[in-house]
Amino acid sequence: MAGTYELWDMRSRNLVATFASERAALAFVQTSILTHGHDYAECLALVLENGGVRSGTIVTGPALAARSEHTGIDHAGKATAADEHLVRSRASIDDRNLGGLA
Numbered sequence: 001m002a003g004t005y006e007l008w009d010m011r012s013r014n015l016v017a018t019f020a021s022e023r024a025a026l027a028f029v030q031t032s033i034l035t036h037g038h039d040y041a042e043c044l045a046l047v048l049e050n051g052g053v054r055s056g057t058i059v060t061g062p063a064l065a066a067r068s069e070h071t072g073i074d075h076a077g078k079a080t081a082a083d084e085h086l087v088r089s090r091a092s093i094d095d096r097n098l099g100g101l102a
Contacts, residue, residue: 004050006048029041029065044064
């Protein structure tokens with residue numbers, strides 16, 4: 001599906017990150033859960049933005065956490081090589097855009 005996948009914090013109403021694919025967004029969520037704990041996803045929403053028109057929320061909270069479990073994270077708790085690259089690349093881009101405040 002064309003468009004940009006956005007991860008939003010529903011409490012603060014801030015954009016957390018943007019991704020070119022749903023798979024990359026879900027890998028980011030899963031990696032973040034492994035780092036920060038399961039509660040990390042409780043306030044997150046995954047939204048598809050399509051050409052400046054918000055196409056809608058795909059999944060939120062616990063359902064987002066559950067969906068992220070099927071993204072290529074291996075049983076040792078590490079992202080696959082492809083997902084690891086996507087997450088690192090996205091984080092690097094976000095750090096530059098936010099002046100390292102991400």
